[in-house]
Amino acid sequence: xxxxxxxxxxxxxxxxxxxKEFAGNLxxxxxxxxxxxxxxxxxGDDELVRLLQKLRPLAGQIDxxxxxxxxxxxxVNPVLTEIARAGDVVPGLDxxxxxxxxxxxxxxxxxxxxxxxxxxxxxxxGWAATLEEAENLAxxxxxxxxxxxxxxxxxxxxxxxxxxxxxxxxxDRASGGVAFASLNEGLGKVLRFGANxxxxxxxxxxxxxxxxxxxxxxxxxxxxxxVKPIVSQALQMGDECHNRNKASSALLLKELVxxxxxxxxxxxxxxxxxxxVSSNEHFFLNxxxxxxxxxxxxxxxxxxxxxxxxxxxxGTDFGISVSGLGNCWFTARAKDVDGLFFxxxxxxDANPDMGDSTITETSGIGGFAMAGAIPIVxxxxxxxxDALRFTRSMYGITVAENSAYGLPALNFRxxxxxxxxxxxxxxxxxxxxxxxxxxxxxxxxxIGAGVARAPHECFVKALRAFVNExxxxxx
Amino acid sequence: xxxVQVIENAYFDSATLMxxxxxxxxxxxxxxxxxxxxxxxxxxxxxDVDLLSDDVDGARARDLVLAVRGDAxxxxxxxxxxxxxxxxxxxxxxxxxQEVGTLGEALKLVxxxxxVLISVPGRYAVEEAHQALDEGRHVMIFSDNVSIEDEVALxxxxxxNGLLMMGPDCxxxxxxxxxxxxxxxxxxxxxxxxxxAGTGLQEVSCLVDYYGGGVSxxxxxxxxxxxxxxxxxxxxxxxxxxxxxxxxxxLVLVSKPPQPQTFARIMDLIRTAAKxxxxxxxxxxxxxVETAGGIFAGTLEEAARKAVEASGVVIDVPASCxxxxxxxxxxxxxxxxKRKYLRALYTGGTLCYEALIQLSDAIDLRSNIALRxxxxxxxxxxxxxxxxxxMGEDEFTDGRPHPMIEPSLRAERLAQELEDPEVAVIxxxxxxxxxxxxxxxxxxxxxxxLHRVDGSGSSPFIIASVTGTAEDPQSIDTQLIQLQxxxxxxxxxxxxxxxxxxxILAALPADAQSK
Numbered sequence: 001x002x003x004x005x006x007x008x009x010x011x012x013x014x015x016x017x018x019x020k021e022f023a024g025n026l027x028x029x030x031x032x033x034x035x036x037x038x039x040x041x042x043x044g045d046d047e048l049v050r051l052l053q054k055l056r057p058l059a060g061q062i063d064x065x066x067x068x069x070x071x072x073x074x075x076v077n078p079v080l081t082e083i084a085r086a087g088d089v090v091p092g093l094d095x096x097x098x099x100x101x102x103x104x105x106x107x108x109x110x111x112x113x114x115x116x117x118x119x120x121x122x123x124x125x126g127w128a129a130t131l132e133e134a135e136n137l138a139x140x141x142x143x144x145x146x147x148x149x150x151x152x153x154x155x156x157x158x159x160x161x162x163x164x165x166x167x168x169x170x171x172d173r174a175s176g177g178v179a180f181a182s183l184n185e186g187l188g189k190v191l192r193f194g195a196n197x198x199x200x201x202x203x204x205x206x207x208x209x210x211x212x213x214x215x216x217x218x219x220x221x222x223x224x225x226x227v228k229p230i231v232s233q234a235l236q237m238g239d240e241c242h243n244r245n246k247a248s249s250a251l252l253l254k255e256l257v258x259x260x261x262x263x264x265x266x267x268x269x270x271x272x273x274x275x276x277v278s279s280n281e282h283f284f285l286n287x288x289x290x291x292x293x294x295x296x297x298x299x300x301x302x303x304x305x306x307x308x309x310x311x312x313x314x315g316t317d318f319g320i321s322v323s324g325l326g327n328c329w330f331t332a333r334a335k336d337v338d339g340l341f342f343x344x345x346x347x348x349d350a351n352p353d354m355g356d357s358t359i360t361e362t363s364g365i366g367g368f369a370m371a372g373a374i375p376i377v378x379x380x381x382x383x384x385x386d387a388l389r390f391t392r393s394m395y396g397i398t399v400a401e402n403s404a405y406g407l408p409a410l411n412f413r414x415x416x417x418x419x420x421x422x423x424x425x426x427x428x429x430x431x432x433x434x435x436x437x438x439x440x441x442x443x444x445x446x447i448g449a450g451v452a453r454a455p456h457e458c459f460v461k462a463l464r465a466f467v468n469e470x471x472x473x474x475x
Numbered sequence: 476x477x478x479v480q481v482i483e484n485a486y487f488d489s490a491t492l493m494x495x496x497x498x499x500x501x502x503x504x505x506x507x508x509x510x511x512x513x514x515x516x517x518x519x520x521x522x523d524v525d526l527l528s529d530d531v532d533g534a535r536a537r538d539l540v541l542a543v544r545g546d547a548x549x550x551x552x553x554x555x556x557x558x559x560x561x562x563x564x565x566x567x568x569x570x571x572x573q574e575v576g577t578l579g580e581a582l583k584l585v586x587x588x589x590x591v592l593i594s595v596p597g598r599y600a601v602e603e604a605h606q607a608l609d610e611g612r613h614v615m616i617f618s619d620n621v622s623i624e625d626e627v628a629l630x631x632x633x634x635x636n637g638l639l640m641m642g643p644d645c646x647x648x649x650x651x652x653x654x655x656x657x658x659x660x661x662x663x664x665x666x667x668x669x670x671x672a673g674t675g676l677q678e679v680s681c682l683v684d685y686y687g688g689g690v691s692x693x694x695x696x697x698x699x700x701x702x703x704x705x706x707x708x709x710x711x712x713x714x715x716x717x718x719x720x721x722x723x724x725x726l727v728l729v730s731k732p733p734q735p736q737t738f739a740r741i742m743d744l745i746r747t748a749a750k751x752x753x754x755x756x757x758x759x760x761x762x763x764v765e766t767a768g769g770i771f772a773g774t775l776e777e778a779a780r781k782a783v784e785a786s787g788v789v790i791d792v793p794a795s796c797x798x799x800x801x802x803x804x805x806x807x808x809x810x811x812x813k814r815k816y817l818r819a820l821y822t823g824g825t826l827c828y829e830a831l832i833q834l835s836d837a838i839d840l841r842s843n844i845a846l847r848x849x850x851x852x853x854x855x856x857x858x859x860x861x862x863x864x865x866m867g868e869d870e871f872t873d874g875r876p877h878p879m880i881e882p883s884l885r886a887e888r889l890a891q892e893l894e895d896p897e898v899a900v901i902x903x904x905x906x907x908x909x910x911x912x913x914x915x916x917x918x919x920x921x922x923x924x925l926h927r928v929d930g931s932g933s934s935p936f937i938i939a940s941v942t943g944t945a946e947d948p949q950s951i952d953t954q955l956i957q958l959q960x961x962x963x964x965x966x967x968x969x970x971x972x973x974x975x976x977x978x979i980l981a982a983l984p985a986d987a988q989s990k
Binding site for chain 1: 486581
């Protein structure tokens with residue numbers, strides 16, 4: 001803190017808020033000045049300003065709680081320890097249970113791709129023999145649907161996870177936390193986009209029967225794979241570990257490959273596995289998500305914390321959860337994605353925003369690390385300066401910078417980490433999400449990629465709930 | 476001596492690590508300085524230079540190894556290495572590409588920043604000011620429309636934390652020589668000014684500069700500070716700080732008359748002050764000020780002169796203008812007898828106020844900021860009799876910029892007055908400095924040229940006061956020359972311009988004189 005005495009004895013170093021000319025005058029005279037591109041708080045919405053003001057007396061406690069939450073995030077050291085059958089390791093994933101991305105939903109309310117994926121999962125499990133039988137079963141109420149997030153799991157796009165699918169098991173040795181994510185199937189006709197034809201089911205069977213034991217053996221031989229250093233390096237190699245995973249997938253393979261010669265499997269099977277993994281530039285995505293999930297779960301349930309612990313979508317609704325508000329979801333309709341479409345497709349074909357993969361942004365990578373992934377800024381028709389701007393604009397709504405994830409383009413500034421719902425509302429700046437775009441009909445697959453913003457309404461609802469929870473009446 | 480440290484799970488790129496190692500090697504004159512990730516290749520490298528410990532051998536590629544050898548303090552070298560690597564990951568302030576959207580972000584980016592200047596709409600300024608104070612920064616609020624309750628809360632918080640809280644509605648300040656909002660380029664020196672009157676601070680500081688003195692700090696408090704509801708919180712706090720300030724030898728207090736309790740507190744402060752205190756509370760209180768041991772100043776100019784003298788400077792420049800030339804006195808005597816009235820069009824509120832005080836014994840001066848209810852202008856936009864208008868008041872600035880920035884409204888009003896057959900004298904102030912129009916005189920020149928005829932008595936005199944310094948962006952000398960060329964009698968102080976007005980009014984033909 002600067003006393004009046006020290007101010008008088010030194011030169012003023014000014015932060016200017018408002019009329020830009022005042023900053024110009026100071027700069028012209030050689031004084032150090034930082035001009036703030038100020039906007040009215042909460043987009044000028046008086047109700048929201050009042051809600052924020054109600055939290056002002058608690059600011060100290062909230063800031064402290066957020067620091068605690070984000071320190072817990074930074075302390076997490078996610079390690080891929082094994083690849084296992086989901087039903088064997090994911091708590092509560094019993095027979096006739098199917099997990100999906102996003103906040104909870106019902107069969108009736110599921111979007112097209114999610115329904116398609118559920119039917120595929122039923123066939124894959126052998127709970128039905130035909131699509132018609134599968135649909136009847138799904139409709140009958142015999143299948144229990146639940147959010148991946150309620151089971152320490154995450155999945156991209158539809159995120160459909162039945163018990164027989166293999167999952168990455170990612171553990172935090174320090175806290176004992178664990179998280180799970182399915183294995184990435186590649187692009188094209190795949191279950192996560194709602195495809196459920198023969199080739200999809202055959203690929204899933206291959207992943208279960210050959211890829212799972214192969215990768216599990218390698219991971220065990222490697223003594224586990226530390227995920228954080230891979231993310232850290234990949235961010236300096238053009239990835240943001242959500243929508244671009246070229247470098248991270250290669251880095252992962254590089255960790256695994258030295259152990260391949262000692263795998264006791266037929267060489268044809270090894271070849272199939274290796275070529276499957278190495279031909280999929282998004283293979284690392286699901287691992288990135290599991291690591292982000294175990295990181296964010298460490299930040300849950302800190303009293304007074306306004307930190308967002310999950311952002312996720314089921315193709316119909318978008319939901320967020322907040323550390324100090326337990327397991328509640330604050331939801332709004334999922335929004336359309338602004339992006340580029342593959343030849344032959346356009347915005348009219350697109351399903352609204354979908355998937356658990358925004359757990360990456362929640363943890364401070366993905367769209368928040370766009371400055372590290374300049375190659376994919378093309379997806380939003382942007383320039384390299386736009387990529388930097390996306391990341392810079394997120395510093396305002398976060399509480400910390402992750403020095404483990406330094407971005408070269410920002411002079412090694414750490415990625416913006418830990419979304420504070422107060423700041424999102426105050427600045428009227430919504431989290432930037434990098435994402436793939438799914439066709440709205442089941443089974444067609446990915447038709448583009450782009451950038452979406454989390455819905456404002458989720459944060460408004462969360463803020464109201466926070467005020468109700470922590471500010472007593474009459475104040 | 477050698478020292479090796481392993482930091483688990485801390486990845487940094489090799490360029491950052493090598494740069495840090497190199498710097499620390501030089502800084503501590505080390506034989507070896509190594510910062511690497513614990514990969515097998517790097518372990519081999521460490522073995523080659525005999526810096527491989529068991530810890531390092533057991534470390535993994537995600538772990539960072541810091542190792543040094545030399546005659547220096549190796550622990551300190553390791554600590555320095557560690558902090559250099561981490562600081563490389565810290566944000567860097569400045570740079571053109573840096574876009575900052577919030578106060579919080581700016582404070583984090585520039586942790587050494589010490590003052591926040593706020594000119595956002597009043598309803599938002601309070602929240603921002605609280606945040607700035609909470610983060611230990613001095614604050615100046617330029618904005619108005621802040622409630623007096625909020626003002627008290629902010630100033631109380633600032634006082635508890637030993638911070639400056641200038642404003643709300645503080646138009647000007649000079650801190651450490653830096654012009655904040657509307658301020659002038661004045662010489663630095665030993666005179667500290669605290670003003671609850673914006674243009675008052677500009678006028679006093681510019682005249683201090685003219686008379687050869689200099690300003691240590693010029694602190695604005697906002698006009699309401701001297702109301703009892705606020706109790707002079709900021710004026711007293713700033714005055715005490717300046718009395719303690721080694722670079723300040725003379726203190727000047729400027730305000731409109733404070734309310735009684737606040738006035739008493741200010742007198743108490745003067746009584747115990749160990750430095751000369753010049754007091755200009757427009758409107759008097761000479762006896763009380765002098766009894767308390769203060770130096771009384773009746774006008775802003777007098778405050779500047781007395782402060783400069785008290786600071787030990789011998790004034791060797793003439794009073795800002797000589798007497799009116801005989802030609803003007805003659806012209807005044809020949810003035811058309813219908814022409815009787817003064818019309819003063821002010822942009823500076825304090826200067827207008829000073830006019831009301833200084834001319835109160837000579838004429839009944841109507842104004843939108845009149846001190847007496849019966850002299851209040853019915854309509855601020857229409858003059859009546861002797862009139863002085865503060866064109867910086869809300870009715871003129873609602874929805875448009877202040878006339879110091881955007882002069883067209885005053886130019887229109889000037890044209891109106893010049894056409895009025897009852898006007899004998901027009902008085903204009905020109906306030907220069909940062910924030911003001913780039914050529915205030917130039918902005919009036921065309922109107923003056925179009926309407927003025929000659930000195931035959933059939934057109935009014937125009938008198939001007941110019942507040943500014945030679946170093947101001949508009950340079951007072953240039954502005955004075957321009958005024959001279961336009962036939963305007965210009966002064967470097969409002970007080971002298973008002974004296975000239977008084978003289979001219981007194982020289983008008985007897986039947987033109989009007990109280």
